[in-house]
Amino acid sequence: MLLFLLRRIGVMLLTALCLTFVVFYLTNLPAKLETLAKTQAGSRISDAEVQSWLARNGYDAPMLARYGEWLGVLPGWTREAEDGTLTGRCMRDVEDPAMAPARCGIFQGYLGQSTRFRAPVSEVIGARLGATGWLMLWVVIVMVPMALIVGVLAGMREGSRTDRSLSTFAIASTATPEYVSGVVFIALLASTTVGLSPLLSSWGWLPENTALFQGNARSALDQITFWNFTLPVMTIALYGMGYVARITRASMTEVMTQQYIRTARLKGVSFPNIVMRHALRNALIAPFTVIMLQIPWLLNGVVVVEVLFSYPGFGWVLFEAAVNNDIELLLAASMVAVVVVLLTQLISDVGYVFLNPRIRIS
Amino acid sequence: MDPLGWFEILGRMAWQFMPVWIALIVTFTLSIAFKRKLGLYGKLFDSRIGMVGFFIVAFWLFTAFFADYIITHNPLSQGRGMRNAAPGTPMARLAEGMYEYYLLGGDTRARDVFSRAVMGAREVLTIAPFAAMISFMIGISLGLPAGYIGGRLDTGLTFVANLVLAFPVILLFFLLVAPEIQDTAIPVSMAGVLFLVPVLFFMVLVNSRFHTQPWKRNLYVGLVLAFGLWAYSGLAFNADPLGFWGMSPNLLNVFVAVVFVNAPTVFRIVRGITLDIKTRDYVAAAQTRGEGPWYIMMWEILPNARGPLIVDFCLRIGYTTILLGTLGFFGLGVSPESPDWGSTINDGRSVLRSHPHLALVPALSLMSLVLGLNLLADGLREESLKD
Numbered sequence: 001m002l003l004f005l006l007r008r009i010g011v012m013l014l015t016a017l018c019l020t021f022v023v024f025y026l027t028n029l030p031a032k033l034e035t036l037a038k039t040q041a042g043s044r045i046s047d048a049e050v051q052s053w054l055a056r057n058g059y060d061a062p063m064l065a066r067y068g069e070w071l072g073v074l075p076g077w078t079r080e081a082e083d084g085t086l087t088g089r090c091m092r093d094v095e096d097p098a099m100a101p102a103r104c105g106i107f108q109g110y111l112g113q114s115t116r117f118r119a120p121v122s123e124v125i126g127a128r129l130g131a132t133g134w135l136m137l138w139v140v141i142v143m144v145p146m147a148l149i150v151g152v153l154a155g156m157r158e159g160s161r162t163d164r165s166l167s168t169f170a171i172a173s174t175a176t177p178e179y180v181s182g183v184v185f186i187a188l189l190a191s192t193t194v195g196l197s198p199l200l201s202s203w204g205w206l207p208e209n210t211a212l213f214q215g216n217a218r219s220a221l222d223q224i225t226f227w228n229f230t231l232p233v234m235t236i237a238l239y240g241m242g243y244v245a246r247i248t249r250a251s252m253t254e255v256m257t258q259q260y261i262r263t264a265r266l267k268g269v270s271f272p273n274i275v276m277r278h279a280l281r282n283a284l285i286a287p288f289t290v291i292m293l294q295i296p297w298l299l300n301g302v303v304v305v306e307v308l309f310s311y312p313g314f315g316w317v318l319f320e321a322a323v324n325n326d327i328e329l330l331l332a333a334s335m336v337a338v339v340v341v342l343l344t345q346l347i348s349d350v351g352y353v354f355l356n357p358r359i360r361i362s
Numbered sequence: 363m364d365p366l367g368w369f370e371i372l373g374r375m376a377w378q379f380m381p382v383w384i385a386l387i388v389t390f391t392l393s394i395a396f397k398r399k400l401g402l403y404g405k406l407f408d409s410r411i412g413m414v415g416f417f418i419v420a421f422w423l424f425t426a427f428f429a430d431y432i433i434t435h436n437p438l439s440q441g442r443g444m445r446n447a448a449p450g451t452p453m454a455r456l457a458e459g460m461y462e463y464y465l466l467g468g469d470t471r472a473r474d475v476f477s478r479a480v481m482g483a484r485e486v487l488t489i490a491p492f493a494a495m496i497s498f499m500i501g502i503s504l505g506l507p508a509g510y511i512g513g514r515l516d517t518g519l520t521f522v523a524n525l526v527l528a529f530p531v532i533l534l535f536f537l538l539v540a541p542e543i544q545d546t547a548i549p550v551s552m553a554g555v556l557f558l559v560p561v562l563f564f565m566v567l568v569n570s571r572f573h574t575q576p577w578k579r580n581l582y583v584g585l586v587l588a589f590g591l592w593a594y595s596g597l598a599f600n601a602d603p604l605g606f607w608g609m610s611p612n613l614l615n616v617f618v619a620v621v622f623v624n625a626p627t628v629f630r631i632v633r634g635i636t637l638d639i640k641t642r643d644y645v646a647a648a649q650t651r652g653e654g655p656w657y658i659m660m661w662e663i664l665p666n667a668r669g670p671l672i673v674d675f676c677l678r679i680g681y682t683t684i685l686l687g688t689l690g691f692f693g694l695g696v697s698p699e700s701p702d703w704g705s706t707i708n709d710g711r712s713v714l715r716s717h718p719h720l721a722l723v724p725a726l727s728l729m730s731l732v733l734g735l736n737l738l739a740d741g742l743r744e745e746s747l748k749d
Binding site: 011015018019022023026027029031032034035167168171172174175176177179180183184186187190191192193194195211215296299300303304307308318319322323330333334337338341342345 | 411521524525528529530531532533536537538540542543545546548680684687688691692704707710711714715716718721722725726728729732733735736737740
């Protein structure tokens with residue numbers, strides 16, 4: 001087990017290294033650097049000014065060298081201006097340039113400076129990850145039980161009417177990407193002029209000119225309420241739910257045909273008891289791994305939803321960083337995303353071994 | 363003129379879709395009449411879910427095909443005074459021979475929402491199936507040897523596939539589909555590699571079958587090469603001497619990104635199936651007969667893996683449609699004029715709460731197409747399991 005874990009972690013680190021290099025390469029193409037210079041120093045600057053801006057900010061070194069700087073294996077760039085002031089990669093946050101460390105990169109725990117938010121990347125990411133953490137927490141709280149219930153109910157009696165209708169619902173939910181369901185939800189539930197809210201106000205159930213739900217989740221940063229968080233959470237949960245439900249259903253139908261279920265039935269155990277005590281535990285092994293693997297897929301939805309509902313979380317930061325080619329922020333964000341992906345893969349593998357007695361004991 | 367009521371709007375829309383209805387009726391009558399002779403496709407008409415799915419997919423396919431006859435206005439032309447017009451609004455200024463109404467209203471630039479949604483179907487359905495097909499050929503060409511031969515080849519390919527899969531799709535899109543990238547050699551060189559694989563795939567397919575009959579082999583391989591390289595030169599490098607094949611840099615960029623994201627998943631599926639099938643007796647029989655590895659992979663394993671692959675192909679087209687919509691939603695890689703559904707949703711987002719029809723029409727269109735594909739896949743799965 002330990003050797004397995006060590007090997008997995010080794011592969012993880014190698015993957016992270018490769019992926020960050022790809023991100024680094026793609027964000028540091030000359031054309032992208034030019035765009036960055038123009039967004040930072042004004043859009044109408046000449047080519048010579050672009051070159052001098054890039055040189056002033058340490059973007060003129062070869063790409064591999066700068067990747068080494070970002071990793072922290074090579075000393076950060078330094079530059080002495082004509083008036084003798086020292087600037088450098090590692091001298092942004094320290095008082096005295098002479099005291100600055102030679103290397104500063106992710107190995108030293110320094111993620112760099114965001115050009116879009118003009119703040120250290122670690123601060124930006126830290127604050128935004130927290131916001132997304134709340135969103136994801138609620139998504140998981142809503143999505144997982146709903147998916148499992150739908151899947152178990154559908155798979156318990158294969159081919160029944162419940163099964164047909166719940167399966168169709170699951171298929172429909174996987175066919176509704178976030179930008180569709182989000183748009184439909186906002187139009188139906190969060191508009192004062194169309195959809196459900198004017199109807200409710202005309203019945204006197206809602207005050208005039210108010211929407212049932214809020215289509216903008218920014219206020220959830222201060223306080224999460226039912227009215228500002230339902231729509232974003234439902235939008236993400238709905239798309240992810242269908243897939244998990246279908247896996248649960250498949251796993252449940254398979255378990256229900258097993259010999260031990262037939263034995264239990266012949267023994268005279270009641271149907272609810274069979275489902276709860278004999279089938280459920282074995283049927284939930286496969287969905288567990290799928291749920292874990294589904295979490296990184298939710299990132300897509302998080303970006304869409306946070307942009308759609310203007311909720312400034314991690315996905316929103318990723319969008320802003322990409323649009324403004326904020327290199328160091330984008331690198332840090334992709335690192336976080338990759339670590340989440342690889343960690344959930346690891347947990348799902350380890351969890352599978354622990355949950356499945358056939359593998360655990362052998 | 364008065365604005366139209368909802369019944370009238372629906373009626374007029376149904377009338378506009380007339381060529382689609384006729385084509386659907388013909389297809390369904392013929393298919394149901396001959397369903398016993400049509401193999402898996404015919405069996406589809408035994409399952410209700412599969413039939414519904416096929417109906418929706420065929421509806422959008424025919425819509426894309428007959429789009430020119432269905433649209434009521436040019437999807438790019440702006441009608442005076444029709445900005446954000448409600449569904450069924452009569453034209454403010456009626457020119458000679460112009461359709462009298464905006465059936466589903468006007469958008470922020472006073473264009474006809476209905477015509478744009480119909481044209482959007484054509485945009486989506488020209489890219490999505492094609493991209494899914496290329497992803498499949500790449501996945502198959504790499505997954506078969508990875509599963510069958512195994513060893514270091516398998517370890518290496520699996521590592522690369524997992525590498526791409528560990529990349530958040532959305533981040534890859536932000537990085538790969540950008541105007542700056544289009545000026546570099548990256549999309550073209552990626553296309554150069556990705557589009558070469560289908561050519562090689564068909565070459566190996568034909569070669570492994572006919573290599574015992576040299577003159578037949580030479581003829582077929584030559585034909586495949588001639589046709590493949592012709593398409594390849596046009597699609598990857600935009601250098602088709604006859605000008606038949608070609609893609610704008612914008613489109614190529616989107617295409618490459620979508621294929622790149624999809625191929626590793628297909629690879630994993632094919633590899634898994636191959637690992638399962640290669641232990642079967644008929645593979646052992648072929649090995650004893652002395653067949654070459656490529657013959658066994660292409661003509662023994664692949665045909666027997668077709669069931670799950672066809673099902674996944676339907677799902678993958680749907681997923682590709684969703685991905686294309688995501689790209690459009692973020693305004694990546696499409697021209698602002700483009701009527702594709704993703705960017706139309708994005709355009710309508712700003713006025714969503716006052717004029718929801720702008721975003722709702724393309725959103726529901728996209729959803730129904732993906733739903734149709736998923737139902738079709740479900741029906742196919744059910745019917746193929748019955749064999």
